[in-house]
Amino acid sequence: MMKRKKLVPYYYIIPGLFMVLFFVYIPVICNFIYSFFHLSSYSSTKVFAGFDNYIKLFTNDTFPIMMKNNIMYAVISLIVQVGFGTVIALLLESKLTGRLRNVYRNIYFLPALISLTAVGLLFTFIYSPDVGLLNSALRAMGLENLTQSWLGNSKTAIYCIIAMSQWQFTGYITLLMVVAIQNIPRDYLEAAAIDGAGPFRRAVNIMIPLVKEQLLVCSIITIIGAFKLFTEVYSTTSGGPGNSSQVLGVYLYQNAFLHDKMGLAAATGVLIFIITVTISIIQIVVTKSGKV
Amino acid sequence: MRRRLGRIFGVLLIVVMLFSLTACSKSNDVSNGEDKEKKVIKLFHRFPDEPFNSFIEKIVAEYEADHPDIDIVVSSAQNQPYKEKIKVVVGSKDCPDVFFSWSGEFSERFLREGLIMDLTESFNNDQEWKNSLLESQVNEYRSGDILYGIPFRLDAKMMFYNIDIFKENNLEIPKTWDKFIEVCEALEAKDITPISYGNQDQWPSSHYIGSLNQMLVDNDTRLKDLEPATGEFTDPNYLKALEYYQQLIPYFNDSVNGLPHDMARNNFAQEKAAMFFAELVEITYLAEENPDLNYGMFSFPLIEGEGDPTLLTGSPEGFVVSANTKYPEESIEFLKYFTGPEVGKKEVQEVGWFNAGIGIVEGLEDQKLLEAYEVIKSAKTMSGWFDASLYSTIANEYLTSISDLTNGDITPEEVMEKIQKVAEEARNTSSTEVE
Numbered sequence: 001m002m003k004r005k006k007l008v009p010y011y012y013i014i015p016g017l018f019m020v021l022f023f024v025y026i027p028v029i030c031n032f033i034y035s036f037f038h039l040s041s042y043s044s045t046k047v048f049a050g051f052d053n054y055i056k057l058f059t060n061d062t063f064p065i066m067m068k069n070n071i072m073y074a075v076i077s078l079i080v081q082v083g084f085g086t087v088i089a090l091l092l093e094s095k096l097t098g099r100l101r102n103v104y105r106n107i108y109f110l111p112a113l114i115s116l117t118a119v120g121l122l123f124t125f126i127y128s129p130d131v132g133l134l135n136s137a138l139r140a141m142g143l144e145n146l147t148q149s150w151l152g153n154s155k156t157a158i159y160c161i162i163a164m165s166q167w168q169f170t171g172y173i174t175l176l177m178v179v180a181i182q183n184i185p186r187d188y189l190e191a192a193a194i195d196g197a198g199p200f201r202r203a204v205n206i207m208i209p210l211v212k213e214q215l216l217v218c219s220i221i222t223i224i225g226a227f228k229l230f231t232e233v234y235s236t237t238s239g240g241p242g243n244s245s246q247v248l249g250v251y252l253y254q255n256a257f258l259h260d261k262m263g264l265a266a267a268t269g270v271l272i273f274i275i276t277v278t279i280s281i282i283q284i285v286v287t288k289s290g291k292v
Numbered sequence: 293m294r295r296r297l298g299r300i301f302g303v304l305l306i307v308v309m310l311f312s313l314t315a316c317s318k319s320n321d322v323s324n325g326e327d328k329e330k331k332v333i334k335l336f337h338r339f340p341d342e343p344f345n346s347f348i349e350k351i352v353a354e355y356e357a358d359h360p361d362i363d364i365v366v367s368s369a370q371n372q373p374y375k376e377k378i379k380v381v382v383g384s385k386d387c388p389d390v391f392f393s394w395s396g397e398f399s400e401r402f403l404r405e406g407l408i409m410d411l412t413e414s415f416n417n418d419q420e421w422k423n424s425l426l427e428s429q430v431n432e433y434r435s436g437d438i439l440y441g442i443p444f445r446l447d448a449k450m451m452f453y454n455i456d457i458f459k460e461n462n463l464e465i466p467k468t469w470d471k472f473i474e475v476c477e478a479l480e481a482k483d484i485t486p487i488s489y490g491n492q493d494q495w496p497s498s499h500y501i502g503s504l505n506q507m508l509v510d511n512d513t514r515l516k517d518l519e520p521a522t523g524e525f526t527d528p529n530y531l532k533a534l535e536y537y538q539q540l541i542p543y544f545n546d547s548v549n550g551l552p553h554d555m556a557r558n559n560f561a562q563e564k565a566a567m568f569f570a571e572l573v574e575i576t577y578l579a580e581e582n583p584d585l586n587y588g589m590f591s592f593p594l595i596e597g598e599g600d601p602t603l604l605t606g607s608p609e610g611f612v613v614s615a616n617t618k619y620p621e622e623s624i625e626f627l628k629y630f631t632g633p634e635v636g637k638k639e640v641q642e643v644g645w646f647n648a649g650i651g652i653v654e655g656l657e658d659q660k661l662l663e664a665y666e667v668i669k670s671a672k673t674m675s676g677w678f679d680a681s682l683y684s685t686i687a688n689e690y691l692t693s694i695s696d697l698t699n700g701d702i703t704p705e706e707v708m709e710k711i712q713k714v715a716e717e718a719r720n721t722s723s724t725e726v727e
Contacts, residue, residue, distance in 0.1 A: 038721075042383030043405050061710075128555070129547035152492060152550020154701055240494055241549040242696035257376040259684040260401070 035266035053267035062243040069158050069247050074226035080166040081173045082218050089177035090203050108171035120235025123164045127151045151237050154244035161232050173218050180214035220283040224276045248272050330363040331619050336388035338374035347643050351635055382407050389617040390627055395432045395607050396681045403440050409613040412439045414624050424633050429608045429648040432674050441612040442631040443648040446668045447573050448606030449499050450589040457566045465590045472593035476543040479566050486543040488565035490556030494691040495679050502678025503605045504533035508597035520683035523715045534704035548698050561585055572664040576644035604671035689714040
């Protein structure tokens with residue numbers, strides 16, 4: 001009886017293990033192997049390439065542009081989504097919102113529910129040079145000279161895409177932070193209030209330190225998201241004009257399916273994998289030591 | 293209570309798993325189950341928009357009615373996704389039997405891998421088939437002597453112009469480049485946008501560059517450079533072509549790179565610009581966007597250069613047969629019908645597209661279409677679409693650099709330097725690498 005009980009839990013793991021093995025680990029290993037070959041999606045022949053694909057990736061003219069764009073996306077997202085999102089969460093949980101608290105929360109969260117492609121299309125219309133909402137609004141306000149070909153200008157394209165993501169995901173981080181704030185034991189806040197701490201003091205000295213873990217998790221999610229960036233760019237500019245809004249994800253995709261360079265795409269995949277895994281490891285290490 | 297919940301959950305899980313299993317096997321059932329006696333031919337095309345999709349469905353239904361033993365399963369995808377999907381399925385067991393493929397490099401790489409069927413013999417042995425199609429157009433689907441596809445829709449690029457705007461400003465159709473610039477200048481002076489142009493998707497620029505290269509670059513050099521193994525792009529005329537392109541930039545509408553091609557077409561249809569460099573297949577769209585638009589078309593203005601000005605920019609688009617099809621004869625038979633004159637007549641009447649069938653415009657009254665057909669019919673040689681003729685990495689470099697050039701971010705010299713670099717890489721790798 002005892003023996004059977006010990007085995008039983010493993011039966012339950014098998015389906016999950018099977019799925020993870022076949023859909024996560026094996027593809028990752030295959031991808032790693034592919035990155036050392038020249039191959040295409042429709043051809044059966046593979047040619048060994050050594051580090052050729054990696055050299056091509058790192059010496060490419062667009063490589064610095066892609067890294068810059070991905071990093072810019074991460075930095076701006078950290079400031080806006082995590083920073084600003086936390087402030088909104090604190091405000092939502094304060095007395096200011098009153099009875100409409102739930103309404104506000106839903107309004108902020110709503111954009112996160114729309115599909116990425118739909119948002120991409122929506123913003124293509126907003127940024128459209130002639131009939132777009134943004135330029136029309138600027139013209140209506142008499143700011144004619146500020147109108148731009150937003151997605152058609154190499155200097156503004158990537159920032160327009162980043163702005164779009166901020167609109168979409170700030171509410172998501174806000175919601176995560178709201179949950180964390182709600183988990184703070186009321187006693188702490190009441191005790192602080194009795195000691196004479198105002199709302200601002202309570203937020204800075206009690207709430208934020210107590211949601212430190214969640215803040216860190218949100219930051220990690222945001223940074224990892226920034227390096228996996230794909231749909232937002234693909235559905236608006238596809239990396240253009242020129243290569244000005246190119247990012248790692250789109251570069252991978254275009255090489256795999258447009259230029260028949262699966263090996264180079266796999267190498268790009270490995271790079272993204274290494275970046276995201278490193279960030280995840282940092283997260284695990286820091287959260288372990290960061291117990292409150 | 294807890295136990296019961298667990299049991300319910302377990303049952304639910306099994307249901308979900310079973311459901312997903314049946315979902316997986318469903319696709320097989322369709323082809324093997326009820327139509328067991330019928331031969332299934334899978335057709336994959338890239339015209340999911342209306343009215344084109346319904347037209348294809350209708351033509352297929354008529355064929356099935358005449359051939360009770362054949363079942364044609366049609367699927368489709370939009371332009372860009374189509375390119376990706378077909379590349380993934382073409383090497384697999386699920387490859388469609390008859391599928392859309394661009395002529396030139398796009399198809400030829402499949403041909404090199406032995407994935408699409410060589411139709412030369414069947415075509416040459418069938419005099420009736422051979423005589424029913426326009427030879428100049430069919431030749432676009434040849435690689436050397438090998439015929440690998442049949443055109444489904446013919447196409448070429450022409451400069452469309454608004455007749456009313458030209459009349460009001462006493463302008464004549466410009467035959468040469470200098471006259472063309474004069475016309476642009478005159479329109480600009482009247483505050484009319486001379487040329488409507490949207491390059492957000494980057495391919496429209498390649499049609500300008502393609503036409504300019506044809507005029508300026510020696511034809512043998514041009515053809516040699518299109519081959520990945522020999523392409524150098526060192527001829528100074530390529531640089532000249534870019535400089536000619538630069539001359540046009542002031543006459544385009546603003547924010548070219550922020551405007552998709554179809555919006556630029558719409559601007560032309562709404563008379564917001566005097567000219568538009570468009571494909572003949574767009575006549576149908578223009579009629580839909582503004583049926584009252586009074587427009588005509590003229591050839592790309594002539595430039596004195598080393599090239600061949602008789603080349604017509606463009607290429608037909610057509611269908612090929614998979615080399616791994618279970619029913620080669622039936623597939624060819626269907627292809628013959630699908631791209632033949634009988635369908636061609638209906639095609640031009642119903643959706644305004646031509647195929648390579650001879651005599652398809654009989655009884656056609658639409659003057660625009662007749663004019664367009666005459667352009668294509670009288671062309672001796674087509675040049676192919678520039679981006680589709682190029683090796684994909686070179687095409688990509690051309691498109692991204694031209695987009696920067698259009699924004700004024702780089703110079704023509706820098707563009708050519710980049711292209712020569714990528715061409716060199718392509719030369720080095722095309723010998724060792726699987727393309």
